[in-house]
Amino acid sequence: MIGTLRLTSGLILFLFVSGHFINHAVGITTIEAMNAVSAFTITPWRTLPGTILLSAALVTHGTLAVWSVIRRRTLRTSLKDWIQLTLGFLIPLLIASHVFATRITYEVYGYSERYSYELWSLWVASPQKAITLCVALLVVWTHGCIGWHNWLSTKSWYLRNRNPALFIAILVPALALAGLISGRYRIIEQVQEPGWLDAVLAPIRPHFPGMAQMVFGGEFRVRLVTVAIIVTIILYHLIRWVLNAQKAKTRLHYRNPQTGLSADLNMRPDMSLLDTIRSAGIAHASVCGGRGRCSTCRVRIDHSLTDMPPPDATEQKVLERISAPPNVRLACQLFPPSPLSVTALLGPNPSAKDAGPQPRHHAGMEQDLVILFADLRGFTKLSESRLPYDVAYLLNRYFAAMGTAIEASGGHLDKFIGDGVMALFGIDGNIESASRQAIAATMRMARNLDKLNEDLATEMNAPLKIGIGLHSGLSIVGNMGFRNATSITAIGDVVNTASRLESLSKDHDAQLIISERTARYCGHDLSGFPLQSVTLRGRQDALEVRVIGSALKIPPAPEPDK
DSSP states (O other): OHHHHHHHHHHHHHHHHHHHHHHHHGGGTOHHHHHHHHHHHTGGGGSHHHHHHHHHHHHHHHHHHHHHHHTOSOSOOOHHHHHHHHHHHHHHHHHHHHHIIIIIHHHHHOOOOOHHHHHHIIIIIOHHHHHHHHHHHHHHHHHHHHHHHHHHTTOHHHHHTHHHHHHHHHHHHHHHHHHHHHHHHHHHHHHTSTTHHHHHHTTTGGGHHHHHHHHHHHHHHHHHHHHHHHHHHHHHHHHHHHHHTTSOOEEEEEEETTTTEEEEEEEOTTSOHHHHHHHTTOOOOOTTSSSSSSOTTEEEEOSOOTTSOOOOHHHHHHHHHTTOOTTEEETTTOOOSSOEEEEESSOSSOOGGGGSOOOGGGGOEEEEEEEEEEEEETHHHHHHTSOHHHHHHHHHHHHHHHHHHHHHTTOEEEEEETTEEEEEEOTTSOHHHHHHHHHHHHHHHHHHHHHHHHHTTTTOSSOOEEEEEEEEEEEEEEEEEETTEEEEEEESHHHHHHHHHHHHHHHTTOSEEEEHHHHHHSSSOOTTSOEEEEOOTTOSSOEEEEEESOGGGSOOOOOOOO
16 A cells, blocks of 8 residues: 555646646757646646645655655665665755745645746746756756656566666756756846846735745755754664664575675664665665565575574565575565575676566476587597697587577477587476477587588588486476576486486497486387486496487487377
C-alpha cells in the first residue's frame, strides 16, 4: 500500500511538472503562445478537483519520502539512491519562493499571473531567482527521472527502449530551458516599450506589500521546516546507531565469487541482510534500491534453512517469478535471527536484465547431466610447423565448427580448453532428452569436421581428427568462477569421467566413447558397437562403455509413435 501510494503520488507530480516544462518549451516561439498553452497545462490544476489531487499528491509523496528515510536501518545506500534522496530534499528549498509567488498568490488574492509578468519578475526584477528556478527545473526533472528509472528498471519493454527514453529525458528539460531563456530576450525587448510595464503591473500593485510579505515569509518557513526535517532525520539515525551498537549481534559470513570477496560481519537482528552488507561498506547488487522488486540482491544460503523466517508475500512473489530454489532469498527482505553464511549470486554492478527470470541452476544445484569432452588429435605436432597466425586461424575454424554443432543440438557450450571442448546437455531438460541431444551433437561435430577437412585440404598434410567422450550422471551445476571469469559450468565425478573417456578414445583409435548409461537413454540402437568394461584413472569400479569408430556410423533414432 505504501509503495503504491508513493508511486502514484510521484506520477501525479511528474505529470504536473511535465505540463510546466512543455509550457516553458513553447517560449521558444512567442510569449503569447506560452499564455495560450497554459490553458491546457496549468489551468486544469487550478480547478477544485485539480487542486485537491495535486495537494494530496504533494503531501502524500513528501510524507512517504520522509518516512522511507526514517525507516531505513542504515543510511548507506547506492550512489543513485543518494542522488535522488539529495535532490528530493533540495526541491522545497529551491522552489518555495516560486510556489508562493505563483500558486499561493493565486489562491489568496485571485491573481492569475501571465507569462509576461512571470518572465519580467524573474529575468528583470530578480535575475538571481531566474537562475535558482533554472537549477530547480533540472533538480526536479532529474529526481523524477530517477524515480521513473527505479520503477521501470525491471520491465523488459523499458530495457529495450532505454535509449529513446534517455533522449526524451534530456530533450524535455533542454527545450524548457531554451524556452525560458528565449522568453528572457523577448521580455527585455518589451520592457523598452512605453507603458508596457505599467500595464503588466497594474493588477498587482494594490496587493504588492501583502504578496511580498507572504512570499518571503512562506519561503523562510518552508526552508526552515525542510532543514529541521533533515537535521531530525540525521539525529534520529545517529541516536539509533548508538543505541543499536549496544545490542547483541550475530555473525554473518559473506562471500561473493564474482569479486573474490569473503568477509565475516556483525549482524543486527533489526537490519536486513542487504543493510548489514552495505553498512560494512561492501558493494552488493540491488537494481531497485532494496525495495523487493528486482531480485538482483538475491543470495544463496549456504546452511540449513530451518531457522530462517519464511519469505513474506512481497519476497515470495519475486522468488516465484525467477523460479528460485528454496535456498535462494532476497537480501533486502531477509532479517536473519541467527548466524548465517551466504553467497552472492550476482556481481555488485548487475544490469537491469539480471532482475528478470533466471534458470534455477544459476544459483547452484545438483542435476542429472550429460557431459561431452572433445579433443583435437595431434594438434600439438601440427602447430609446431605453423606460424602463430595460422594456428589461431585453424583453431578458430575448428572451434566454430564444433561450437555450432553443439549449440544446434541444444547443448550448452561450457568452455574451450586448449584445443579441447567441454559441453553440457540437460541443463533445462531431463536425462533422456539430454542424451539424445548429446548424440546429435557428436554426429553434427563429425559432419562439420569432415566439411572443415574438405575446406582445408590444400593447407594440411593430413585431415584433422577428434576424440569425444560422453558420460552422464549427477553433477553440481551453477554460476561459478571469479570476477569476470564467471559462467555456468558443472563439476563432479561425471565431468572427470567424461574427460577420461575422451582420453581413452585415442587408445582405441575411436572417434567416440560413450558410457552405457548414456547409450541406454539416447534413443539410438548402439548394440552394433562393442560393449567394453574399462577401468579409468581415479575410479575404483569398472565402467561399461560403447566404442564407436565414427559418429557418422550411428544409426538414426526410430521415428516417435504418432
